[in-house]
Amino acid sequence: KSLRKSGKHGYLTLTEQILKHIREEKARLIRKHPELRTLELCTFSKSGLSHEAISAFIEKCWQHDYAGQARITFCPEFLAYNLADPIEDEISMVARSNSLIIGLVLGFPAFLMCRNEILNCVIGTGLSTLPDFRGQGLSQYLYFSAEEKAFLKDSRHIFAWFDGRHAWDGSSYQVFVGR
Numbered sequence: 001k002s003l004r005k006s007g008k009h010g011y012l013t014l015t016e017q018i019l020k021h022i023r024e025e026k027a028r029l030i031r032k033h034p035e036l037r038t039l040e041l042c043t044f045s046k047s048g049l050s051h052e053a054i055s056a057f058i059e060k061c062w063q064h065d066y067a068g069q070a071r072i073t074f075c076p077e078f079l080a081y082n083l084a085d086p087i088e089d090e091i092s093m094v095a096r097s098n099s100l101i102i103g104l105v106l107g108f109p110a111f112l113m114c115r116n117e118i119l120n121c122v123i124g125t126g127l128s129t130l131p132d133f134r135g136q137g138l139s140q141y142l143y144f145s146a147e148e149k150a151f152l153k154d155s156r157h158i159f160a161w162f163d164g165r166h167a168w169d170g171s172s173y174q175v176f177v178g179r
Contacts, residue, residue, distance in 0.1 A: 015151055022148045026141060033137035040096040041145060044089035049101075051076040051086065054126075057101050061128035074106075074126055082108045091122055091149045093142050103129040105142040107150055122150040 012020065030036050044054070058074040072078070083089055083106065091107030106126035112119045124146055129139045 019148060019151055022144050022151070026144050026148070029137045029141050029144070033141075036137055036141050038097070039102070039138075040099075041141070042094060043149060044083075044086040044092045044094060047086065047094045049086050049094060051079040051083070053101075054079055054086065054104065054106075057104060058126050058128045061130060064131050072125075079106075082106075084109070091146055091153060091155075093146045093149070095138060095142055097133070102133045103138045103142050105139075105146045107146045109155075120153075120155045122146070122155045124150075 055074050055076045055078075062071065062074075083092065086092075089107070091109070093105050093107075094101060095103040104126065105124060105128070108123040108125060110121050110123050112121045124143060127139055127143060129142075
């Protein structure tokens, strides 16, 4: 693993550098949006959500953005195929405000073959936020939180895609695609 000198703290592994960057980004978001501190944020394993509840929330959010457009449908069967049982899922994240689910992001476990080495990775998808909570840093905070969990679980990479049709200033597309 690549190492970088880190002042008085010695050397950081590449994973430590990535985790440090993620935590700095989360701290920046909280400074910009202090209300993020008040949210209940947890992994699916601690959320008590079923594939059916996750599917219903994503569909509710995505109807706002995509209505009748062709897209992936995150039905319970699709989730069951791609995700662990939510009780065991320690990467996907959910955010609640006053017990109301307001956002979530999925982390599909996957593998990547690179130079004859199989690497654990995660596909970040299904990023969903209720319309009333958009523009407040929530989607970014959820994504960074899932990314942090993935790296803590020894995933070497996290992949995500963002819809360029939603490219207004401050959107997740604008924030992540440029980095």
